Amino acid sequence: MKLKICGLKTLQDIDCVNKANVDYAGFVFTPHRQQISVKTAKVLKAALSPKIKSVGVFVNEPSDFIKDIIDEGIIDLVQFHGDTEYEMPCPAIKAFRMRTKEDIKPTNCDFVLFDSFKEGTKGAAGEMFDWRLIEGYSEKPFFLAGGIDITNVKKAMELNPYCIDISSGVEENKEKSLTKIMEVAYECKIR
Numbered sequence: 001m002k003l004k005i006c007g008l009k010t011l012q013d014i015d016c017v018n019k020a021n022v023d024y025a026g027f028v029f030t031p032h033r034q035q036i037s038v039k040t041a042k043v044l045k046a047a048l049s050p051k052i053k054s055v056g057v058f059v060n061e062p063s064d065f066i067k068d069i070i071d072e073g074i075i076d077l078v079q080f081h082g083d084t085e086y087e088m089p090c091p092a093i094k095a096f097r098m099r100t101k102e103d104i105k106p107t108n109c110d111f112v113l114f115d116s117f118k119e120g121t122k123g124a125a126g127e128m129f130d131w132r133l134i135e136g137y138s139e140k141p142f143f144l145a146g147g148i149d150i151t152n153v154k155k156a157m158e159l160n161p162y163c164i165d166i167s168s169g170v171e172e173n174k175e176k177s178l179t180k181i182m183e184v185a186y187e188c189k190i191r
Contacts, residue, residue: 001157001161001163001164001188001189002023002024002162002163002164002188003020003022003023003024003163003164003166003184003185003188003189004022004023004024004025004026004055004143004163004164004165004166005017005020005022005024005025005026005166005167005170005176005181006025006026006028006034006055006057006145006165006166006167007026007028007032007034007167007168007176008025008026008027008034008036008044008176009034009036009040009044010044010176011043011044011047012176013044013176014044014047014048015047015178016176016177016178016181017048017049017052017181018047018048018049018052019178019181019182020178020181020182020185021049021051021052021185021189022052022181022185023052023053023163024052024053024054024055024077024163024165025044025048025052025053025054025055026054026055026057026079026165026167027041027044027045027054027055027056027057027074027075028057029041029056029057029058029061029065029069030057030058030059030060030061030081031059033174034167038068038069038072038074041054041056041069041074041075042072042074045073045074045075053076053077054074054075054076054077055075055076055077055078055079055093056069056070056074056075056077056078056079057079057081058078058079058080058081058082058084059081059082060081060082060083060084061084063084063086063088066078066086066088067088067089070088070089070090075090076090076091077090077091077092077093078090078091078092078093079092079093079095079113080092080093080094080095080109081095081097081115085107085108085109087108091110091111092108092109092110092111093109093110093111093112093113093143094107094109094111094112094113095112095113095114095115095145096112096113096114096115097115097116097117098114098115098116098117098129098130098133098134098146099117099129100133101133103117103133104134104137107140109140110140110141111140111141111142111143111162111163112139112140112141112142112143113142113143113144113145113165114129114133114134114137114142114143114144114145114146115129115145115146115165116128116129116145116146116147117129127146127147128146128147128148128152129146129147131144131155131156131159134159135159141161141162141163142161142162142163143161143162143163143164143165144156144159144161144163144164144165145165145166145167147169148164148165148166148169148184149166149169149170149180149184150169150180150183150184150187153166153184153187153188154187157187157188164184164188166184169184170184
């Protein structure tokens with residue numbers, strides 16, 4: 001089972017994901033408590049293990065802004081939240097914030113991401129949604145996000161996602177925790 005740790009902001013965060021040998025590292029480029037600058041992302045990418053793919057998280061940003069970050073070699077995949085979805089020179093993930101089955105829309109992206117819906121936000125909410133909404137989904141490989149942590153990661157894996165996507169679920173006092181990242185990484189790797 002693949003694992004993505006999202007919302008990385010510091011070199012200490014990068015050290016954690018490198019030690020845990022996760023599959024994907026998420027950099028948030030949109031207004032959010034985990035937002036980082038392109039300059040910071042460049043430093044973090046340079047310290048990231050070459051085995052870990054970096055994912056840029058965007059909410060309705062202009063395509064030129066995103067392409068510039070790709071061209072600089074900072075991100076390997078694009079994750080689209082919000083209303084936009086562009087043709088990109090790398091694999092792309094389309095995020096759906098789930099309230100009903102009708103929230104799943106057609107997409108040209110390579111992957112989808114299922115996350116929870118929270119009024120007043122465009123991106124991640126850090127809360128679980130009703131996973132029954134995606135039971136049987138098989139159109140594209142999917143990332144599963146929203147309130148996942150060590151207490152429910154096994155249950156999340158039963159839905160057979162391509163990748164488990166965690167951010168606040170591996171934090172202590174809003175900082176990434178090596179112990180928590182290692183715990184979920186272990187659960188994902190033994191499967």
